[in-house]
Amino acid sequence: MGLTGLEVGVIDFFVSAVKVLGLPKSIGEIYGLLFVSPQSLPLDALCQRLNMSKGSASQGLKLLRAFGAVKATYQPGDRRDHFTAEVELKRLVAGFMREQIQPRLSHGEERLAQLLSLGGQLSDQAAGHFQRQRLQKLERWSQRSREVLPLLSGLLE
Amino acid sequence: MGLTGLEVGVIDFFVSAVKVLGLPKSIGEIYGLLFVSPQSLPLDALCQRLNMSKGSASQGLKLLRAFGAVKATYQPGDRRDHFTAEVELKRLVAGFMREQIQPRLSHGEERLAQLLSLGGQLSDQAAGHFQRQRLQKLERWSQRSREVLPLLSGLLE
DNA sequence: TAAATTGTTCATTTTTTCTTGAACGCGGGG
DNA sequence: CCCCGCGTTCAAGAAAAAATGAACAATTTA
Structure with missing residues (x-):
């Protein structure tokens, strides 16, 4: 016991x-x-x-x-x-990604899309320019995550 | 404001x-x-x-x-x-790894080392055999993490 | 079909984690 | 040398997350 x-x-x-x-x-x-x-x-x-x-x-x-x-x-x-x-590391990681990471990632992307539309209304002044660049930065991050995270499962063959 | x-x-x-x-x-x-x-x-x-x-x-x-x-x-x-x-994704990830992930990973490896010594005392019966295999499995996981996680930073060049 | 066994759900309680705000230390200026 | 501005620390309170346990389905079997 x-x-x-x-x-x-x-x-x-x-x-x-x-x-x-x-x-x-x-x-x-x-x-x-x-x-x-x-x-x-x-x-x-x-x-x-x-x-x-x-x-x-x-x-x-x-x-x-x-x-x-x-x-x-x-x-x-x-x-x-x-x-x-289940003791195959690859499957555990894949399951965790699928159930926990991907949904939040998708949610984040929706959020980002909304932000980008807000960004369209920014001024052409210096501040507006800066913030537009930052939004672009976020887009690149998002893209990178979509590319890199799936690779992770692959590395665990 | x-x-x-x-x-x-x-x-x-x-x-x-x-x-x-x-x-x-x-x-x-x-x-x-x-x-x-x-x-x-x-x-x-x-x-x-x-x-x-x-x-x-x-x-x-x-x-x-x-x-x-x-x-x-x-x-x-x-x-x-x-x-x-700081807005370079690579550096953010590297910093997070260094400060949050690596310390916990090291701690986990210490724990694992202790487990392995406990494992030495297992019986040669079926149950002991099974558990020894499981400990080996943990060792392999630990090894994989050490190999794969550092790669992640590299992928974000 | 009634009773018993198994597993799920969810409001409540408990535990954990985060935030607050006041006390403190440090370093200049006046 | 003392006061004042800036930042840190930490005990206490607030908020969030997780565990409990009792009520409820569902399914079996007697």
Whole structure:
């Protein structure tokens, strides 16, 4: 029922990792435990071993599944879903990009488009000129991100 | 004293951007205002125009300077520091990597080293074997990160 | 079909993070 | 030498994010 030293260590490792990514601790706990566990685990096993509420575990698993970071495996003779960690770094990164980065990037681009239309109304004075240049700079940044970020997944073959 | 529509738009843009990076809103506000401002601004101008406390502005600028995202420019006849936005994407990314990512990555590697020593004590049973493999997997991930992340800065030439 | 088991949702509470503002230190001028 | 302007620090308060747990579907099985 308690966790071994190794399990605690691995879970801790993932907790720090997901915090870097801006995700809640519970996500790291769940993924970490699944990562070290030889067997797939059902939701209530996660709750018990991690001292976590059913609600947290359910929400955490939902997000992890959306990333493709855990998969549900059918276990014959058991009505419950059992979960397993996906451990291919490339897939984890791809899932994170798709679910977290891309949507925000798109949103940012919409915002930028609105800014550009505002920019059209700028004066031809020095200040207006400067600000138009800055908006162009933002456009270039946006373009670069679209080019470079997808490459990242590729580098992890 | 108030902000123009464009200024609000740009600031908003950067506020969302820094949130993606896990940084506080105030950082985005400061950088955003400096980014659209043709002139360099002293601390108290930032406070006034952003309705922000001196404490926040000071701390925000400190972090932004550590990133190399703003530079202090000397203004003759004025005892105050004046600040300007650094707008080269490559440098911004490099600064963020250096100040935020690399330290956490190093910390993670220390943790991993500890885990590996724990792993030495694992049994030769199936479970121990499985967990040893997982630790190897973590080592490979760590190695990949060390290889790939530095490349990112390079791609932004 | 009733009862039991599994998992989800969401309002509330708890925890964490950010901001504030007052106190402090430092360096000039007067 | 003392005062004043500028900036930093940090304890306390405010705001934001996450966890809880109870209510609710859905699905099985008895």
